[in-house]
């Protein structure tokens with residue numbers, strides 16, 4: 001009998017594991033991934049979803065099984081068996097969550113690092129223009145390490161000012177001010193962000209990126225769009241009564257369309 005239950009436990013654990021992986025690969029709840037960050041982020045999400053599915057299904061199944069199996073039999077008025085703890089079981093249920101949490105922590109750190117979150121932030125181009133180097137406070141930095149040095153030449157710098165309750169974008173080279181962000185497909189965008197009043201957050205779900213915009217402490221956010229389209233920009237930090245209305249759009253377009261837009265909106269043309 002103990003051998004049979006051990007075998008059953010093993011089989012159901014394997015089924016549970018495979019089921020968790022299957023669910024994570026077949027239930028897609030995320031919006032379209034439209035930046036170079038998206039696949040990295042989605043990888044972490046998938047792993048978390050596998051762990052979550054296994055835990056959720058496993059625990060629910062155990063509870064339902066116990067409700068049926070250990071239900072009081074008709075006419076049984078005895079007390080339950082006197083249980084005095086189980087050291088092995090306690091070690092097991094402390095060690096397993098500890099290992100899982102440690103793994104998730106280290107893995108998340110690795111993903112954040114791969115997204116450029118751990119890059120030193122003093123590479124910013126505007127820092128050289130100021131005599132006293134401007135301190136960037138935080139941000140998803142320069143993406144993969146290779147692009148860190150080529151940052152200045154190939155990336156498109158845009159300044160973002162957030163205020164209650166709007167995002168304003170400024171293209172320094174062409175001196176264009178707009179409430180709608182236009183970016184070319186496949187080119188790294190270097191957003192330098194600062195707030196006029198309270199803390200806001202720049203969030204584009206399709207880019208899998210979110211970064212705080214803080215008064216007095218500039219932050220940066222680098223991303224490379226990989227799909228054309230019109231995606232929402234959402235303020236993700238409760239910033240006042242109209243926080244819910246603080247939205248804009250990012251329009252990712254082919255280089256030629258972007259150039260046309262730049263030309264049509266630059267000061268000289270107007």
Ligand SMILES: [Cu+2]
Pocket residue numbers: 163165199200201235236237238239243246
């Ligand atoms: Cu806001």
